[in-house]
Amino acid sequence: MDKVRAENDLKPASEPSAVLLRELVAHLRQNREQLREEWVYRINETELLQAMTREEIFAEATSVYDSYVEALETRTLETLQAYAQNLSERIIPRGVETHEVVGIVLLLRDVLARSLFAKYQTNPKLLNDVLDAYEPAANSIAITVAVGFVRERERVIREQQEAIRELSTPVLPVRERLLILPIIGLIDPLRARQVTEQLLRGVRAHRAKVVVIDITGVGSLDVKVANHLVLTVEAARLLGARVIVTGLSPEIANTLVNIGVDLGKMSTVGDLQGGIEEAERLLGYKVIPATPGPA
Amino acid sequence: MNDEPGNRGSGMGVPILKQGNYLIASIQSALSDADLLELRDALVERVGRYRARGVIIDVTALDVLDSFATRILSDSAHMIRLRGARTVIVGIQPEVASSMAYMGLTLPGIWTALDLEEGVAHLDAHAHTTRNV
Numbered sequence: 408m409d410k411v412r413a414e415n416d417l418k419p420a421s422e423p424s425a426v427l428l429r430e431l432v433a434h435l436r437q438n439r440e441q442l443r444e445e446w447v448y449r450i451n452e453t454e455l456l457q458a459m460t461r462e463e464i465f466a467e468a469t470s471v472y473d474s475y476v477e478a479l480e481t482r483t484l485e486t487l488q489a490y491a492q493n494l495s496e497r498i499i500p501r502g503v504e505t506h507e508v509v510g511i512v513l514l515l516r517d518v519l520a521r522s523l524f525a526k527y528q529t530n531p532k533l534l535n536d537v538l539d540a541y542e543p544a545a546n547s548i549a550i551t552v553a554v555g556f557v558r559e560r561e562r563v564i565r566e567q568q569e570a571i572r573e574l575s576t577p578v579l580p581v582r583e584r585l586l587i588l589p590i591i592g593l594i595d596p597l598r599a600r601q602v603t604e605q606l607l608r609g610v611r612a613h614r615a616k617v618v619v620i621d622i623t624g625v626g627s628l629d630v631k632v633a634n635h636l637v638l639t640v641e642a643a644r645l646l647g648a649r650v651i652v653t654g655l656s657p658e659i660a661n662t663l664v665n666i667g668v669d670l671g672k673m674s675t676v677g678d679l680q681g682g683i684e685e686a687e688r689l690l691g692y693k694v695i696p697a698t699p700g701p702a
Numbered sequence: 703m704n705d706e707p708g709n710r711g712s713g714m715g716v717p718i719l720k721q722g723n724y725l726i727a728s729i730q731s732a733l734s735d736a737d738l739l740e741l742r743d744a745l746v747e748r749v750g751r752y753r754a755r756g757v758i759i760d761v762t763a764l765d766v767l768d769s770f771a772t773r774i775l776s777d778s779a780h781m782i783r784l785r786g787a788r789t790v791i792v793g794i795q796p797e798v799a800s801s802m803a804y805m806g807l808t809l810p811g812i813w814t815a816l817d818l819e820e821g822v823a824h825l826d827a828h829a830h831t832t833r834n835v
Contacts, residue, residue, distance in 0.1 A: 607796030614816055642803035645794045647815035647824075672808075 424540040431541055432480040434526060435519060443472050446511075446518045455510045458501045467494065468511075471552075475515060479544055484551045491555030499556075499563055508556045509549070516545045576602050578609035584616040585686050587679075591624030599635040606639060610648045617686040618643060621679045623654030633662045640673045649674065649689060653682035716741045718748060724756040724825055725749065725787075726818070730763050735770055742778040749785045756825035757782050760818055762793030772807040779812045788828060789813065792821035 435442065447468045450456060456464050470490065478487040495508075523541060527534035571592070579587045586609050590602060606618060620636075622628075628636065640650040652675045655663070676682040687694060715737060719726045725748055727741060745757060759775060761767065767775075779789035790813045794802070802808065813828075815821040 603800055604796070607799060611796055611816065614820070616820075638800070638803040641808040642796075642799040645799040645802060645809065645814050646796065647792070647820055 423536070427537050427540040428479060428482075428544070431523070431537060432476055434522070435476045435479070438522060439472065439476075442518060442522055443468055445522075446472065446515050449514050449518060450511055453510065453514065455507045455514075456498075456503060458503055459498070467498075470494075471511075471515065475548060478548050478551075479541075482544075484547065487548060488551055488555055491552045492559055495556045495559035499560055505553070505557060505560065509553045512549045512552045516549055519545070572598065572601070576605050578605050578613075580613050580615070581683065582687070582690070582692065584614060584690055585683075586610065586613055586615045586618045587621065587683070588618060589621045589624065589679075594625060594628060594632050596631055596635065599632045599639075603635070603639040603642060606650075607642060607646060610643055610646050615648050617649050617651065617689050619651045619653055619679065619682040619686055621653045621682065622659065623656075623679065625654075625659065626656065627658045628662050630662060630666055633659070633666055633668070637663075637666075637668050637673060644672075651676055651682045651685055653677065653679050716744075718744060720748075720752055720754070721822075723754055724758060724822065725752065725754045726758045726760065728760040728762075728818075732764065732766075733771070735774075738771055738774040742774055742781070745778055746781045746785060749782050749787045754787050757787050757789045758818060758821040758825070759789065759791050760793045760821070761791060761798075762795070762817065764798065765795070767794070767798055767802055767807065769805065769807055772802065772809060776809055776812055788825060790815050790821040790824050793817050 447461075447465055450464055450468065451461065459467070471494070474487045474490045478484055498508075520538070520541065523537055524534065527537055576588065576590060576598070579589075581587050586606075588602070588606055588609070594602070602620075606620070609615065610618060620639075636652070640652070643650045650673070652673060654677075655675055674685070676685050684694075715731060715733065716727050716729050718741075719728070725745065727745060729741075733741070745759075748754065749757060757779075759778070761775075764771075775791060779791070782789045791809065792815045794814060813824060815824050
């Protein structure tokens with residue numbers, strides 16, 4: 408991390424450019440109110456950060472502006488990096504997108520650049536030197552904030568993946584020798600392997616002869632996972648258990664037909680109820696109502 | 703069960719036990735290709751000799767079933783069927799089953815059961831159907 412930080416730090420400026428940057432910082436401090444207003448106005452105008460209220464945008468803009476100027480002044484990105492991470496932690500749960508964060512930082516860069524144009528327009532040579540000093544610094548700052556945001560996002564995603572993985576895939580005995588395996592949500596190859604493992608262990612532990620895998624809660628399967636499902640069915644058969652798959656959505660049915668699944672090897676029933684009825688039939692159970700039904 | 707001395711083939715590590723109408727071959731350790739062929743021949747021969755109606759091959763002890771072993775087991779089952787008995791392969795471990803499925807070694811047309819007990823139950827329920835009356 409320290410190494411990354413060191414690489415990200417702004418390069419030590421040559422003496423003339425350091426002088427210019429100091430002047431620049433003084434200019435940005437002096438016009439803080441007005442430039443910040445201008446920036447917030449541009450943010451609202453381009454409809455960025457719609458998930459936040461105007462007051463919040465204003466408060467964050469103030470902090471970002473100050474950190475930004477500080478980064479220009481101290482030539483270290485450490486404080487800004489910490490702030491970017493902190494900001495990301497706060498705004499990611501509110502649904503702020505990457506393009507919005509990158510967008511506002513670029514807007515600030517532009518707003519400040521414009522103000523430099525306005526200030527130095529009478530002296531093209533000086534303007535050029537000021538921009539030479541300003542642009543690389545501003546770009547590194549923009550990159551720092553964007554990378555910080557993306558990193559935080561990736562961290563959140565990793566955490567969520569971990570959480571999903573930890574949600575166990577339950578193997579439920581419903582009757583002697585009959586297991587149900589409800590699968591809900593997205594199945595990635597890792598989770599598919601987990602399902603297979605749980606199912607085979609469950610078959611052995613419960614001495615199951617029939618397993619109903621219910622995938623009503625699975626929207627779609629990619630080809631790899633669909634193939635894996637077929638393999639799971641075959642592996643279960645090697646342990647002497649029959650698998651009935653229930654609740655196939657039209658999309659999943661399409662995928663399975665496209666990969667040319669051998670329907671002789673895999674029994675499917677429309678819904679979980681039908682699957683359990685079929686399993687009971689295979690196991691020789693007969694369910695009859697205790698009292699004659701209403702019909 | 704009775705493990706007659708004559709039930710051990712020369713140098714073969716797989717005892718074949720006779721239990722009622724069934725023959726039970728319990729594989730104890732990893733087998734060489736030659737051992738597998740010997741097991742196949744012994745089973746097919748004994749099904750006739752003992753007029754067995756069912757054969758159980760127990761592979762609980764095997765950590766791996768490769769393509770050759772799978773093919774020989776499959777061939778044995780089909781040959782035994784032609785000689786009038788039904789074969790059940792029992793005791794495939796979960797890990798072995800998933801790697802077999804991955805390699806496409808799924809023993810099509812072969813009966814499988816969880817363990818010896820299940821295998822016997824399967825034969826009790828179905829063995830008579832194999833026999834042509």
